Amino acid sequence: MKSITRSFAIFRAVALALCSLLLLGLRARAQTDPLPSWNDGPAKQAIIAFVRATTDKSSQKFVSPEERIATFDQDGTLWVEHPMYTQVVYCLERVKSLAEKKPELKNVEPFKTVLSGDREAIAKLSMQDLEKILAATLSGMTVEQFGVEVKGWLARAKHPRFKRPYTELVYQPMLEVMQYLRANGYKTYIVTGGGQDFVRVYSEHVYEIPPEQVVGTAGGIKYGYDKSGRPTLTKEPKLLLNDNNAGKPEGIHLMIGRRPYAAFGNSTGDRQMLEYTGAGDGARLMMLVLHDDANREYAYGPAQGLPDTKVGAFTQALYEEAKKRGWTVISMKNDWKRIFAFEE
């Protein structure tokens, strides 16, 4: 009897010691800064306060795990969008291979201008011209062929200023926010004006976001059979969902069916997504990335008194709305300790 009692006492002691170690480990983990690339300030504090309020069971603002949805714009919010959207660069470069297959395009505008290589003329192309280029380069192939083409291009292409692959030009602080949210039970989604099929090629690898959590501008898809009778899905030059502006909350309803609790953007294209998110009950987090760091990245947009550009318009009106509605503006210059993972 004595020996059994003693064994039990030892076992209990060992078990307690193990539990204590486990608790210490958990505490140590909780004390580790989840956002090491962020400077202390209102932006970082807003993120941490939001996560605490919505995941603490005793909080009145607790959100049940299945409801935890966070949406992120991509261009200018998760990665560099200057001097041109990466996908537009891709499409312009694809025109060359397209013209090899269809030589008649060489004499047709806007393809002629693109093939001329005249950068100034290309920069002056209208939105309508760009749409023609996008339609021509993003359709006519199976979804698998398209994936192979984009993957190959991303492995070769480099950003003109940073001389690195585009997929390395993601913002380290935003990767940390996504990881922090996921570690707290949030499902993270990309909600982009960019092409859904384009972003899905690298979303898992770059952002740890699976294809089914990428909502983007989507074209028609046509089911058919190839010569050997094998089923195929072919990309069509037809717009199904324009995932910009009002199209963002509409796309969120279509693809997710729930209102997000947190939404991140950087331009007028994200306005409605943030409004829709903010109109929900309880704690909601709305944030806008302001590009005000010409040294480490770029500075652009009227909110800084700078001329508007084709991409990423953070207008004065958006700035006013953010202030009025209590959205948090993230200053790249002041809030981010480092911008890219490759900085030491």
Next chain:
Amino acid sequence: MKSITRSFAIFRAVALALCSLLLLGLRARAQTDPLPSWNDGPAKQAIIAFVRATTDKSSQKFVSPEERIATFDQDGTLWVEHPMYTQVVYCLERVKSLAEKKPELKNVEPFKTVLSGDREAIAKLSMQDLEKILAATLSGMTVEQFGVEVKGWLARAKHPRFKRPYTELVYQPMLEVMQYLRANGYKTYIVTGGGQDFVRVYSEHVYEIPPEQVVGTAGGIKYGYDKSGRPTLTKEPKLLLNDNNAGKPEGIHLMIGRRPYAAFGNSTGDRQMLEYTGAGDGARLMMLVLHDDANREYAYGPAQGLPDTKVGAFTQALYEEAKKRGWTVISMKNDWKRIFAFEE
């Protein structure tokens, strides 16, 4: 020293005992039948063989967890679709409340016929008439109002034969397949010709499938503001995705962006989804539910030499294709020990 050695020996013994218990528990769990409502036979064996092959790391057919996608048609595959699709019953019953708000409808066909209550005349309505009724009853309200209406109706409505809520008329064997797949790392999706917003109201509660994993026929959604300036999403009488036939693989690409490894259906509307699934590499599971049990549920469709009906056409051609391509046909009569959870 001796005492420490002894403590360690006891600790090791206890730890080993705990591990053995754990292993025994795991083994016992593995030996529990994951599909208790299924009779032993080729259908049950096909499901178990598929799950083992795709989740065993040493198998050549192993599928990495993030790729594990299984898609399920709803009407006739997960729940009863006879004598009429549940959603059509809902729409027909909504015509009454619609006519209260818009009395002019009382003299306009097909609403006049629906309001007459003449069952024979209603049964004879054309597809075009039904589409008019669907468009009128499934649009014009916010997505939240629609959810409240459907929820309320489902709580009251009863099936004419079984005298139970429609949400109780789900097939227990299929619930088990979904649970078994999820327990093995599969993400289960509903891919239905029914309305996406309709099914999302109860999918989590009935099937443990969250709204973001429901792909269905979807109408347009319009972002706007109500009188107090609050953002709203309103359902429009415009078809965005017809999630039937070729629309199923197209919808799967739009909403999931991956080819399923397993797909379940019961009619010609599921043919392309099964073809698309089967055209992938490695192990794939394609199954069709055959309604051949008039006693416990229904028997219908030309595959049994019975006249075709408006819903759930399991045609002779589909039967031939299933045989040719090696899809498994599930006989409700022979493969299912019990059909509904409420049977004892």
